[in-house]
Amino acid sequence: xxxxxTPDQAGLVDAVGKLTAxxxxxxxxxxxxxxxxxxxxxxxxxxxFREVATIDGMGAVDAVLLTEAxxxxxxxxxxxxxxxxxxxxxxxxxxxxVLMQSPETPTRHLTGGGIALIADGGxxxxxxxxxxxxxxxxxxxGYPLGRLRSPExxxxxxxxxxxxxxxxxxxxxxxxxxxxxxxxxDLAVQYVTDRRQFGRAIGSYQAVQHRLSxxxxxxxxxxxxxxxxxxxxxxxDALTAAAYAKEACAQIIYDTQQFHGAIGVTYEYPLHxxxxxxxxxxxxxxxxxxxASELADARWG
Amino acid sequence: MDWNWSEEHRAxxxxxxxxxxxxxxxxxxAKSKLDTSSAYVSRFSREFCPIxxxxxxxxxxxxxxYGGGGxxxxxxxxxxxxxxxxxxxxxxxxxxxxxxxxxxxxxGTEAQKQEHIGRIAAxxxxxxxxxxxxxxGSDLASLTTRxxxxxxxxxxxxxxxxxxxxxxxxxxxxxARTGGVRHEGISVFLVPMDAPGVRxxxxxxxxxxxxxxxxxxxxxxxxxxARLGDEGQGWSxxxxxxFNERIGQPRYTLAMRAxxxxxxxxxxxxxxGGQSMRTDAGRAHAALTAAQxxxxxxxxxxxxxxxxDAFTSVARYALVAADRQVADFLGAYxxxxxxxxxxxxxxxxxxxxxSTGIAAGAAxxxxxxxxxxxxxxxxx
Numbered sequence: 001x002x003x004x005x006t007p008d009q010a011g012l013v014d015a016v017g018k019l020t021a022x023x024x025x026x027x028x029x030x031x032x033x034x035x036x037x038x039x040x041x042x043x044x045x046x047x048x049f050r051e052v053a054t055i056d057g058m059g060a061v062d063a064v065l066l067t068e069a070x071x072x073x074x075x076x077x078x079x080x081x082x083x084x085x086x087x088x089x090x091x092x093x094x095x096x097x098v099l100m101q102s103p104e105t106p107t108r109h110l111t112g113g114g115i116a117l118i119a120d121g122g123x124x125x126x127x128x129x130x131x132x133x134x135x136x137x138x139x140x141x142g143y144p145l146g147r148l149r150s151p152e153x154x155x156x157x158x159x160x161x162x163x164x165x166x167x168x169x170x171x172x173x174x175x176x177x178x179x180x181x182x183x184x185x186d187l188a189v190q191y192v193t194d195r196r197q198f199g200r201a202i203g204s205y206q207a208v209q210h211r212l213s214x215x216x217x218x219x220x221x222x223x224x225x226x227x228x229x230x231x232x233x234x235x236x237d238a239l240t241a242a243a244y245a246k247e248a249c250a251q252i253i254y255d256t257q258q259f260h261g262a263i264g265v266t267y268e269y270p271l272h273x274x275x276x277x278x279x280x281x282x283x284x285x286x287x288x289x290x291x292a293s294e295l296a297d298a299r300w301g
Numbered sequence: 302m303d304w305n306w307s308e309e310h311r312a313x314x315x316x317x318x319x320x321x322x323x324x325x326x327x328x329x330x331a332k333s334k335l336d337t338s339s340a341y342v343s344r345f346s347r348e349f350c351p352i353x354x355x356x357x358x359x360x361x362x363x364x365x366x367y368g369g370g371g372x373x374x375x376x377x378x379x380x381x382x383x384x385x386x387x388x389x390x391x392x393x394x395x396x397x398x399x400x401x402x403x404x405x406x407x408x409g410t411e412a413q414k415q416e417h418i419g420r421i422a423a424x425x426x427x428x429x430x431x432x433x434x435x436x437x438g439s440d441l442a443s444l445t446t447r448x449x450x451x452x453x454x455x456x457x458x459x460x461x462x463x464x465x466x467x468x469x470x471x472x473x474x475x476x477a478r479t480g481g482v483r484h485e486g487i488s489v490f491l492v493p494m495d496a497p498g499v500r501x502x503x504x505x506x507x508x509x510x511x512x513x514x515x516x517x518x519x520x521x522x523x524x525x526x527a528r529l530g531d532e533g534q535g536w537s538x539x540x541x542x543x544f545n546e547r548i549g550q551p552r553y554t555l556a557m558r559a560x561x562x563x564x565x566x567x568x569x570x571x572x573x574g575g576q577s578m579r580t581d582a583g584r585a586h587a588a589l590t591a592a593q594x595x596x597x598x599x600x601x602x603x604x605x606x607x608x609x610d611a612f613t614s615v616a617r618y619a620l621v622a623a624d625r626q627v628a629d630f631l632g633a634y635x636x637x638x639x640x641x642x643x644x645x646x647x648x649x650x651x652x653x654x655x656s657t658g659i660a661a662g663a664a665x666x667x668x669x670x671x672x673x674x675x676x677x678x679x680x681x
Contacts, residue, residue, distance in 0.1 A: 001310065001375055002303045003601040009302060061302050189676050201679040209672035210665065216676055217618045221591035228594050231304035237590075244587040292583030293576050299586055300564045300573070 003224075009065055012052070016069045019043055026074045031267035033276070034142050035075045044070070050082045051093035060084060060168070060230040064175045068223070071179035074273050076143050078109040080172035084230070085117065088168045089124060089161050098129065099169055101285065103151035106137050108280065110146035119162040120153055127155035142277035167238045169285055171229045174241035177281050178222035181245075181252045184274035185215045188256040191263075202259070211255045218248035239295035246291055249282035306379075313361075313376050317383040320356050324349060325390060335388025335555070335649035337395075338509035343427060343469040346392035350424025353391070359424050360398050367406060367414070368422040374603035378551065378596070386554035388649055393429060393466035397421045400545045401428045401474050405491070408530040408538055417472070417491065429494070431461040431475030431516060432539065438463075439666050441476075442484045442536065446518060448477035454524040455479070457490060457498075460517050467501035467514035470494050475518075476539060479532045487535035490527050497521070508656050544609035546661045547617040548599045552653065553589045556627040559650030560585055563635055566644065578634055585630045588623035595619045611674035614667040621658040621667070628654035 005013065023040045044050065049070075053063040063083040070079040081097040091097075096114030100107050103118065110116070112134050116127040133149040189212060192203030202208055222245045229237035253275045257264045264271040282288065306314070326332065333342050353359040362377035363369025370376070381395070389395055402421045405413055420426045437444040446459025457477050467473070473492045480486040492499065498521035504513040530538050564582060567573035595616035602612070631639065631651045642648055658664035672678045 001306055001597065001601065003598050004605070005302055189678065193677075193679055200681075204679040204681045206669070206672075206681065209676075209678050210668040212676060212678065213668040213671035214618070216671060217595075217615050217622070220612070220615050221595055221619055224594035224598055225587075225591055227302060228304045231302060239583075240587045240590045243583055244591050247584065247587070289576060289580040292581075292587065293579035295583035295586060296564075296579035300561070300568075300582065 003227075005065070008058075009062060012062060013065055013069060016047075016049060016066050019047055019049075020070065020073055023073050023075045026270040026273065029268075033138075033140050033267075034144060034273065036077070036144065037075050040073075040075050040077055044077060044079065045094070048094070050079065051087075052083060053087040054093045060088070060171070060233065061227060063087070064171065064226055064230040067172065067175040068179045068226075071176040072183045074270055076109075076277070078114070080176050081109075081117070081169075082114075084172040084175065085165065085168040086115075088164050089117065089126075089158055091115070091117075091126060091158075099165075099172075099285075100127075103148055103153050106139075106145050106147045108143040108145060108284075110134060110148070111136065111144050112146075116155075117165055118153060119165055120157065122160055122162045124158045124161045124165045125153055125155045126158065127153070140272070140276050141280040142273055142275075143280060163235070166285070167235050170238040170242035170291070171226060173281060173284055174222060174226040174229065174238075174245040177245040177249060177278065178219065178226050180274050180277045180281065181215075181222065181248065182219045184252055184256040184271065184278065185212065185219050187271055187274065188212060188215075188259050192259050208259055211251075212259070215248075215252050215255055218244075218252065222248060236295065236298045239291060239298055242285070243288060243292040243295050246282045246288035249278045249288075253278050253282075306375075310375055310379060313372075314379050314383060316356070317358060317380060320353070320358060321383065321387060321390075324352055325387065329387065329390075330645040333388055333390070334645050336509045336512075336652075337389045337392055338466055338469075338512035340469070340510060342388070342390060343392040343466065343511070345390055346394050346427070347425060349390050350394050352424075354422060354424045359391075360402065360422055363398075363402065363406070363422070367402075367418055374600050378600045381549070382551040382554045385551050386558050388555065389550075391424075393427050393470065394421075394424060395550065396430060396546075397426070397428050399549045400542045401430075403545070404474070404489075404538060404542055405529065407541075408489075408534070410526070412526060413491065413529065426471040427466060427469050428472045428474055429464050429467045429470035429514075429516075431464055431467075431473045431492075431518075433463045434460060435462050439663050441539070442487070444476055444478060444487065446475075446477045448479050448488060448490060448523075448528075450479070451522070454522060454526075455490070455528070457492065457518045457521040457523060460515065462513075462515050463504075464501065464514040464516040465512050467494070467511075467516045468503055469511055470501075473499070473516070474529075476535050477518075479528075481533060484536040486533050487539075488532050489529040489535045489538050490523060491529055492518070492521060492523055492527060496523065508652060512656075541609070543662060544613050547613050547667070548596050548620075549661070551593070551596060552620055552657055553592045553596070553623055555646075555653065556624060556650050557586075557589050559631065559647050560589070560627060562644060562646050563631055566638060566647070567634060572634070581626075581630050581633065585623070585626040588619070588626040592616070592619040592623040611670050614662075614670040615675060617661065618664060618667045618671065621664045624654035624657040627651075 098116040100118040137145040225241035229241040361370035365371040448455040498519040
């Protein structure tokens, strides 16, 4: 038991922080549902960070640590699926990866190219998305979203790996929720520290302090649960992290938006980049209730 | 980062389980009701703790020079997990080994160490904690119990309340004002409970047989050597103590066992099913695992010698939240068992959740500390 980052892991987190530093703030005047950057994509691809789990001596924990950093950027990029999930299925590393609940479901990062992983009974299909006809969806949900115009399931079948896909999808989701939720809470803490009403900072009111502190407890718990699930590689731990994270979304979305007042629902202010991502993530691969009952089944049969 | 227990840690846990298996009576749950504060458990602790001492399991985390094993804080935590899971057969001696002894080792004179440490290490004495007063609960610094200087010692006058185990205890680790205002002028005294003028009256309550008392100190004369540390050093000593106490008992282990038992009972009755029940069970399990994971992070810091900080309150609040989920689950789905006292473990876990958000600082105080010292939010 040693819950600190190793020097290698600390170095990794430091390196990804430096690499992505130019993308750590929302550019002035931006007013979109989400931000993407080809340069960020290129930097991440060149860095080889998506392949970290396949490097000797590294693994899922390292992929989770990098996901925590990348998913907390105001710019969105597919990272968790290719870094955390694909390696567990033995899929050659580094290709942009989309996780699909079904061929019909609107899906994050489904914009063309890369591969899609989709459960087909007990197996996983690896669909090549090159040349697929994709309908781009305009939504407020903080991610590029698309849907296959011809929803058919094809591609190579990896036999018996559907449970592995689900396990690591839960871990990836928990890592993303943890990072996005932390960014939302950090932003709210900064806002209530700066914003003054009735002659004092609104963050000095206990009504605000306690709720943000509860959000902070949740954010810290998600981090530990996710890292634990990555380290133990245990299905129950994966479901625990995902269930806890999904339940926490409700309070974090509401409170961070509430404490911002109206500025929090404008495009000029970045809060929506976090809250609307959380709104999507809290339902991906099942609701909190479904994930928690799946956890109960895993623990007690 | 490594979330797996080492071979040494696993062997240590197994050794504790073996000792519990061998020495707890077969009807332990029925007799003890898993009530740390009961007369039965406290009597039992006076036989059981000497056995733990012989096995090297009473103070394994203390320095070797004082009879400990010199092992890391994870060993101490594993010991706590296994003990709390069975209702803590050490009774209130858990406080001796968790923080009373360590505080005496850190702040005590050689004579105080001579007087107290050997007895704590032998497992024969019970201590209680005299902090809260009728008008000083969350606002502990407003305490008014006074210790007036006399020629060669002090006279202590005042009243403590909510004192756990006071009528079972041999000594009280208590706070009294030696002067000054608020945090300044508070000192720690180590007072024998049989000193003339000390009276402990149990307060009937829902938590446990002797878990709450009113403790009167009526002109109690103590020598100067009963004071721990310097005059006025009490607040800094107690802050350290509270950090240890907030994450001092792994309460989640009893609750996890109770959840396992509860689901088994529901299954036996053919009642475990339906998504809402399974969701609530999963929610409670996730909350307990979150509490455990955050507590382990706190202990990891102790292992590395990091100073305690407000992350302790983050972990404590998660513990409070988890116990609340467990109480809600048991109350909602096993009310028949609770009313019929059908299972001591389930009833004990249900009962104990009532104090998690109150003991060691109210949950709202924990949130204050998180706001101020963790999130650094502006002062009111």
